[in-house]
Amino acid sequence: MAFVSKEDKKALTPAIKAVCAKHGYKVSLSIWNSSSLIAKIKNAESILKGYCEIQQNENKVRRREINGYDNFSSERVMREAAKWGHTVNEYWIEDNYCEKGIAFLNELKEAMEGPDFFCEDDIMTDYFHRSHWIEIQLYAKETTI
Numbered sequence: 001m002a003f004v005s006k007e008d009k010k011a012l013t014p015a016i017k018a019v020c021a022k023h024g025y026k027v028s029l030s031i032w033n034s035s036s037l038i039a040k041i042k043n044a045e046s047i048l049k050g051y052c053e054i055q056q057n058e059n060k061v062r063r064r065e066i067n068g069y070d071n072f073s074s075e076r077v078m079r080e081a082a083k084w085g086h087t088v089n090e091y092w093i094e095d096n097y098c099e100k101g102i103a104f105l106n107e108l109k110e111a112m113e114g115p116d117f118f119c120e121d122d123i124m125t126d127y128f129h130r131s132h133w134i135e136i137q138l139y140a141k142e143t144t145i
Contacts, residue, residue, distance in 0.1 A: 002035040004132035036133040044138035050098025085137035
């Protein structure tokens with residue numbers, strides 16, 4: 001069962017803050033439901049702009065059209081990221097972000113998992129066993145693209 005304590009958060013905080021400082025971002029950490037470590041990245045407009053550019057890729061646009069949900073809007077992504085944040089799917093970082101974003105998010109993911117992280121999930125049997133869950137949220141200022 002996933003569990004992250006205040007002590008775990010305290011132990012992981014220096015590495016997480018070091019990664020964010022290295023890339024020029026500010027972070028706030030919290031724990032949700034004693035199972036998830038959440039990192040809220042402030043002023044992440046550059047990563048979000050890279051995300052929006054990648055989403056305009058011809059293959060991604062065609063895939064959305066085929067599936068009937070091509071309603072992507074860069075302005076909406078930035079507006080929503082300013083209000084509520086943009087949640088990163090940590091399993092698809094390489095496919096959805098620019099090179100700068102990939103480097104930062106992968107380092108951040110590794111720092112959030114920490115040295116004692118383990119994941120023995122087996123989705124075929126609906127068995128999820130890991131040390132803790134992580135969530136990365138990107139926030140932007142109220143800006144337009």
